[in-house]
Amino acid sequence: MAxxxxxxxxxHVPAIGAAIDNGREETPYWKPLFEGYEGARKWMADADPDxxxxxxxxxxxxxxxxxxxxxxxxxxxxxxxxxxxxxxxxIPPVPGHPDLAWHLAESLILDEFDMTIVNxxxxxxGLTVPLSILYGKPERWPARVIPLSVNVIQYPPPTGRxxxxxxxxxxxxxxxxxxxxxxxxxxxxxxxxxxxxxxxRAGFINTPFDTAYLNRLADDAExxxxxxxxxxxxxxxxxxxxxxxxLIMRGALxxxxxxxxxxxxVPASNTAAGLIIFEGSEALVSM
Amino acid sequence: MARAHREYDDIPGxxxxxxxxxxxGYHLNMFGMSxxxxxxxxxxxxxxxxxxxxxxxxxxxxxxVLDREWLEMLRLGGNIYYTFKIAAFDGLKMQxxxxxxxxxxxxxxxxxxxxxxxxxxx
Numbered sequence: 001m002a003x004x005x006x007x008x009x010x011x012h013v014p015a016i017g018a019a020i021d022n023g024r025e026e027t028p029y030w031k032p033l034f035e036g037y038e039g040a041r042k043w044m045a046d047a048d049p050d051x052x053x054x055x056x057x058x059x060x061x062x063x064x065x066x067x068x069x070x071x072x073x074x075x076x077x078x079x080x081x082x083x084x085x086x087x088x089x090x091i092p093p094v095p096g097h098p099d100l101a102w103h104l105a106e107s108l109i110l111d112e113f114d115m116t117i118v119n120x121x122x123x124x125x126g127l128t129v130p131l132s133i134l135y136g137k138p139e140r141w142p143a144r145v146i147p148l149s150v151n152v153i154q155y156p157p158p159t160g161r162x163x164x165x166x167x168x169x170x171x172x173x174x175x176x177x178x179x180x181x182x183x184x185x186x187x188x189x190x191x192x193x194x195x196x197x198x199x200x201r202a203g204f205i206n207t208p209f210d211t212a213y214l215n216r217l218a219d220d221a222e223x224x225x226x227x228x229x230x231x232x233x234x235x236x237x238x239x240x241x242x243x244x245x246x247l248i249m250r251g252a253l254x255x256x257x258x259x260x261x262x263x264x265x266v267p268a269s270n271t272a273a274g275l276i277i278f279e280g281s282e283a284l285v286s287m
Numbered sequence: 288m289a290r291a292h293r294e295y296d297d298i299p300g301x302x303x304x305x306x307x308x309x310x311x312g313y314h315l316n317m318f319g320m321s322x323x324x325x326x327x328x329x330x331x332x333x334x335x336x337x338x339x340x341x342x343x344x345x346x347x348x349x350x351x352v353l354d355r356e357w358l359e360m361l362r363l364g365g366n367i368y369y370t371f372k373i374a375a376f377d378g379l380k381m382q383x384x385x386x387x388x389x390x391x392x393x394x395x396x397x398x399x400x401x402x403x404x405x406x407x408x409x
Contacts, residue, residue: 015381059368064320065313085322085375153368155305196405198367199358200300202385203396205404230295235407238301239367267400270381 002100002174002183005283006047007253008040009217009246009276010133012056012190014084014125015269020132021090033273036263037133040275043261044134047283048142049186051097053104053170054127055148055163055248056190059084061124068154069116071166073108074123074147075101082122091132094123097144099179104146107173113166121147130190133275143186152191152242160232161225163244167251174252189249191242193264194235195271204237205272210264213243214276218257221250239271254280300389302361312364318342318352319369322376331376358388 016033019025025034061082063069076096081088108115127147135142148170151157158166167187174185193213196204213236216224225247232241257278266272290307302308318339321327331338339349351359352373360370367384374384386396389405399405 060316060320060366060372061323065309065316065369083323083325085328085372087325153304153366154309155303194404196301197371197381197385198361198388199302200389201298201405202300202389203399203405204407205400206407207403209407230293230298233295233301233303234298238298238303266403270385270400270404272404 002051002177002179002181002185003282004171004174004185004187004252005280006049006186007189007249007257007278007280008130008134008186009189009249009274010130011192011268011271011273011275012126012129013268013271013273014129016273017089017125017129017132020137033265033268036265037275039261040134040263040277041136043277047186048184050143050183051100051146051185052143052188053146053148053185053252054130054188054190055150055245056126056130057152057242057245058149059124059126059153062118062122062149068151069149070151070158071113072116072118072149073101073105074118074121074149075105076119076121079121079123079127079145079147081128082124084124089125089128091128091137092140094127094131094141094147095144097146100174100177100183101146103177103179104170104173107176108166108169111169111172113169118149121149123147126190130188148248150245150248152244156229157241157244159225159229160227160244160247164221164225164247164251167248167253170248170252187249187252189246191245192236192240193243193272193274194237194240196237197239197270199238201237203270205266206235206237206240207266207272209235210272210274214262214264214274217246217250217276218259218278221247253278254282256281258284304366308364308366310364312366314343315348315352315360315363315365316369318344319365319372322372328376357384361388
């Protein structure tokens, strides 16, 4: 049986990936950020999930303006590393889990979430930087990954409420996975926190907003689903709207969760970097 | 192009990539996207004007690309993730572009970020 035991939300800033790839984790600029990731990496090694269902957004890598799926699920055996304009990151390709991915695709569509199904899916920093944050530089990735791509670039992204409901549907789908294989599953929501890359307001950061968001995610997430897109654009910055993807993670976990790790640091390039890890109630039972 | 007032229109210094921007910027953004391919980067490096001839840019978009006017590209329908491909081609980082768009030096921009970023209070 497969069980969703864990949830992780983290920023996916490309510069964090570049700092890891180029061995700059100990420099004065990056050290405070990476010190906060040490606990997350230790936790990840102990928890050792078999599969990550990873909600992220593609940034003009696999999809362009000709095709903009709101929700897409990767069902391939393996996902290549995208060339985002400066050569692919020097990291291993990402192994998929086609059995569970196809089960999710079928279950979600019959549960009225109209997923786009993708085989060839080069993955960019949105998916790979969270892996590097949690695993460092392994020769091969320790978990298999089901990419769940969410459009947050073309306005409007799916609403926070819809993302939360998708998380709940993912939970139902994983619970009904018929395969005999025992799978420990983690759901990841990535992107955010507050940041704005574009326009005269570039560099916008809203730490009070981010702090409140982190504080409410465990026990008051349904209130976070009520934040409108305009409020997110205004209060979290134009690219901070990525935070809707964190709600997919929260929706996929049990009602009660235990926060096991949190880190928040400004800046990672132009972004407020946040990370939070939850264990669901099943995690306590399974231990 | 008919467009109703949007409640995000009053957010300062922000270009929401909505339908209007998409329709204005389609070719500009697809040109940026093409730079994901190393063969296209080589062609653009060899002769920017000739490479741009292959794309249906407006004269204003074409000039903004040649002049690396990042803010102007946004005004003409550019999306930052697509136009940033041009900056990456130039070897620039997001801080360089952020500084240029907000009218400060890269040093000032980087320092602003280290000091906690641009405050919501202005």
